[in-house]
């Protein structure tokens with residue numbers, strides 16, 4: 001990144017802007033909002049509360065051009081092998097081209113549609129002949145977070161014929177145990193969702209679910225095989241699904257060219273299709289596809305994901321901000337920040353360039369977030385008066401949950417709070433009492449969408465995917481692998497062995513000490 005010609009001039013501009021309060025940028029330019037907002041149907045990005053001038057914007061766009069962003073976008077959407085460290089494409093955009101699908105994708109839609117219809121018509125029946133009432137998605141990371149986030153956001157709009165949807169992910173087994181206590185095995189269907197079908201978290205939970213099913217089926221089942229009617233598998237590894245016992249007609253596929261954290265658009269999104277029908281699922285794909293087209297065709301100065309990425313680079317590498325807060329002002333987006341934590345930090349939390357050399361600049365900031373109105377009463381103190389400078393994304397919807405008087409009242413309150421907070425962070429407040437002094441000057445974006453529905457959520461997620469991609473191009477890193485998560489898994493297996501053998505002598509003192517205390521407690 002530093003070798004790009006635009007880097008030095010941008011650094012010089014950053015030095016000036018660090019000394020310039022956001023307030024004076026507004027005072028000096030009555031056209032600031034007009035100049036620094038862009039939109040496409042369904043979404044508007046206001047980046048006027050960023051420390052950006054026309055010169056900075058021009059410099060960032062030059063940097064994107066120099067880094068060949070246009071070419072990279074083409075390669076992404078054309079399905080080139082961009083994930084070079086794993087020798088794969090990262091072709092999630094092919095999953096959402098509803099009007100012109102690749103044949104293997106369309107084939108999986110048909111299989112999904114069949115399952116969805118069977119469930120909706122109450123034709124999918126368990127071992128005792130009763131119709132399925134509850135569906136439990138067992139998966140973790142990319143096989144959990146997207147469908148969890150979307151089905152939670154759209155729960156109020158679910159089809160009346162949809163069974164209830166549940167998610168379990170944590171390998172401690174607690175979520176699953178407490179859920180099983182409430183479910184009837186005769187009417188429960190499990191979706192074992194795992195790209196690799198080797199993830200111990202998911203497989204250990206799936207085994208527990210299978211034992212529960214077996215134990216409950218003992219007196220009722222005609223054959224033990226009948227319990228496998230309660231398990232759907234979704235994976236890019238059909239051999240492993242079969243080995244685990246998933247029946248061929250209960251298997252849904254996707255492919256190694258779909259990254260785990262980009263997989264909610266594939267059959268991993270089955271729960272979304274169950275909750276909203278294939279029509280709802282495809283509306284989400286269409287929203288994402290509209291963003292793919294925009295990302296591919298809009299000039300960078302009007303390109304929402306590209307601009308978000310360039311602003312991210314500006315804040316991270318030139319203004320030295322290391323924190324990013326995600327603040328949706330709608331409780332339906334409760335799991336959105338969690339979803340982005342994986343998408344953003346697993347993609348760009350890296351220190352190695354594409355050619356294997358280490359970077360000598362910052363990459364991904366630390367990202368966290370919470371539904372805005374709750375976060376106001378939790379960590380906004382730090383945003384207003386802390387010593388860390390943080391960039392924030394406010395996400396707001398024009399429409400609330402309803403149009404009756406109380407809903408309108410709540411939505412107005414919500415809008416007022418969202419706008420108040422981004423304004424307070426920008427403007428600050430002078431006071432002689434240092435405890436009441438707000439420096440302001442905290443930068444933020446505001447994304448304004450029409451409403452919370454499948455189409456707009458599809459747009460929102462695709463915008464962040466492409467933002468992440470834009471940043472990765474400038475940082476010259478591969479956003480599609482995740483080697484950093486392997487070491488912990490390997491060590492966990494060896495510690496599990498130590499626990500089984502009750503022998504920690506090969507481990508470090510700290511690990512030994514902690515295990516010793518656990519063992520002493522148990523005995």
Ligand SMILES: O=P(O)(O)OC[C@H]1O[C@H](O)[C@H](O)[C@@H](O)[C@@H]1O
Pocket residue numbers: 140141142143193194195196197198199202260261346482485
């Ligand atoms: O879908 P799976 O193969 O079970 O993987 C689930 C998750 O686990 C891994 O550790 C990766 O870090 C994630 O990218 C992935 O989404």
